[in-house]
Amino acid sequence: MARPTRSDNWGFPRWGGYGSSREATTVRLCDRHGCEEPGKCPAPKAPNSPERWYFCQTHAAEYNKGWDYFAGLSAEEAAAREADERRDAGGFSQSKHNSWAGPGDGTRSRDEMRALDVLELEPDADFEAVRVAWRRLAKASHPDVKPGDAEAATRFQAIQAAYEVLRTAEERRQWKPA
Numbered sequence: 001m002a003r004p005t006r007s008d009n010w011g012f013p014r015w016g017g018y019g020s021s022r023e024a025t026t027v028r029l030c031d032r033h034g035c036e037e038p039g040k041c042p043a044p045k046a047p048n049s050p051e052r053w054y055f056c057q058t059h060a061a062e063y064n065k066g067w068d069y070f071a072g073l074s075a076e077e078a079a080a081r082e083a084d085e086r087r088d089a090g091g092f093s094q095s096k097h098n099s100w101a102g103p104g105d106g107t108r109s110r111d112e113m114r115a116l117d118v119l120e121l122e123p124d125a126d127f128e129a130v131r132v133a134w135r136r137l138a139k140a141s142h143p144d145v146k147p148g149d150a151e152a153a154t155r156f157q158a159i160q161a162a163y164e165v166l167r168t169a170e171e172r173r174q175w176k177p178a
Contacts, residue, residue: 030056112169115162127170134163 030039031053039054043063055063070078108116108123116123119133137159139145146152 028054030054030059032056032059035059109169111165115165118158118162119166127166130163130166130170134159138163 028039029035030037032055035056037056037058039056041055041057041060042052043055043060045051045053053063070081073081113123116125116130119130119137121129121133125133138156141152141155141159143149143153143156
């Protein structure tokens with residue numbers, strides 16, 4: 001005897017995708033009266049409340065426009081909260097210009113950044129500043145200036161190695177074909 005209805009859901013792989021169905025999907029509409037757009041942006045109905053409004057993007061922007069993050073706080077509490085927020089997001093503001101690489105403009109390698117730290121320079125220092133810092137620090141910790149000081153000798157070697165790293169990188173940049 002034949003089946004009264006047909007199904008296209010047979011065999012493997014099934015014709016329909018996993019989790020797919022023929023029923024209509026339910027779309028939550030914006031909670032703003034009269035709006036027919038989908039409500040994809042949740043917003044709290046009240047502070048510290050688990051209940052949410054669901055707005056479209058336009059009405060969510062309108063809802064958040066008058067939001068005062070520091071409402072009800074004294075000036076000291078607001079300053080403390082702002083300082084705490086800035087401290088927590090400091091890594092983002094520091095490296096926002098070159099993704100996650102850290103300070104600098106993103107053109108220096110990690111070894112170059114370490115060498116700049118040894119020479120006590122900023123990440124965006126040019127090579128002339130590197131040369132001046134190298135001469136100043138090398139003169140201060142040279143073995144002839146401080147004979148018998150093992151720590152000064154180690155420091156002098158680190159300064160020399162840092163300068164070599166930066167000098168080689170600068171030469172590589174200058175001779176790079178355009």
